[in-house]
Amino acid sequence: DTGVSQDPRHKITKRGQNVTFRCDPISEHNRLYWYRQTLGQGPEFLTYFQNEAQLEKSRLLSDRFSAERPKGSFSTLEIQRTEQGDSAMYLCASSSKLRGRAPTFNEQFFGPGTRLTVL
Amino acid sequence: RKEVEQDPGPFNVPEGATVAFNCTYSNSASQSFFWYRQDCRKEPKLLMSVYSSGNEDGRFTAQLNRASQYISLLIRDSKLSDSATYLCSSSGGSYIPTFGRGTSLIVHP
Numbered sequence: 001d002t003g004v005s006q007d008p009r010h011k012i013t014k015r016g017q018n019v020t021f022r023c024d025p026i027s028e029h030n031r032l033y034w035y036r037q038t039l040g041q042g043p044e045f046l047t048y049f050q051n052e053a054q055l056e057k058s059r060l061l062s063d064r065f066s067a068e069r070p071k072g073s074f075s076t077l078e079i080q081r082t083e084q085g086d087s088a089m090y091l092c093a094s095s096s097k098l099r100g101r102a103p104t105f106n107e108q109f110f111g112p113g114t115r116l117t118v119l
Numbered sequence: 120r121k122e123v124e125q126d127p128g129p130f131n132v133p134e135g136a137t138v139a140f141n142c143t144y145s146n147s148a149s150q151s152f153f154w155y156r157q158d159c160r161k162e163p164k165l166l167m168s169v170y171s172s173g174n175e176d177g178r179f180t181a182q183l184n185r186a187s188q189y190i191s192l193l194i195r196d197s198k199l200s201d202s203a204t205y206l207c208s209s210s211g212g213s214y215i216p217t218f219g220r221g222t223s224l225i226v227h228p
Contacts, residue, residue, distance in 0.1 A: 031214065033215075033216075035218075040127070040220065040221075041220050041221075042123075042125075042206050042208075042218030042219050042220045042221055043163065043206075043218045044218075045215055045216070045217070048214070048215055050214075056213065056215055091162060091163075095214075106151040106153070106210050106214055106216055107153060107165055107168060108153070108155075108163070108165065108208070108216060109165065110162040110163050110164070111162060112161070112162050113162050
């Protein structure tokens with residue numbers, strides 16, 4: 001399967017613990033996005049990489065959140081000192097600027113997500 | 120006002136019906152528009168890109184109305200398997216998509 005993969009699929013943690021999620025994008029995609037989604041809402045943008053460079057980070061993103069994409073391939077999202085409000089589905093998506101027709105370079109291909117529950 | 124707005128529904132339709140959803144966007148500089156389908160507790164999957172000239176794929180037709188700043192999705196001959204949440208997204212030159220909250224569709228026998 002050459003789609004986007006995420007690990008773990010589920011994570012249950014206690015408040016105050018740190019958690020780290022991994023995303024492996026489609027191999028030829030140079031853009032990687034992290035989103036958070038809660039019930040009844042659409043995906044909410046967290047941060048975005050083009051290759052290894054983190055180009056944008058949501059203003060709503062707490063300092064407890066950090067993301068890396070050290071070699072421009074896989075990415076990690078870490079949440080420090082988790083809070084109950086962090087409980088959500090964390091989605092990773094990748095896209096490519098190599099598609100020929102202009103609007104399509106923002107097509108997002110999502111991974112299965114990591115469902116985080118903070119107790 | 121949210122950047123991208125959708126009626127959450129649910130839209131409850133019988134099999135074979137035609138149903139249409141609209142999605143309004145507030146950023147007039149938006150350039151890219153998409154429809155995604157999301158099944159319960161699954162990730163969103165790309166359904167269609169929305170081009171200025173519109174886009175049709177089988178039973179699905181997407182349109183863009185720049186003057187009124189909305190995109191639409193039309194589903195003809197609804198199937199039970201079309202039951203899902205339909206998310207729209209728009210993005211400007213920053214490559215950061217903004218998603219609506221989704222419209223729930225329930226197709227019943």
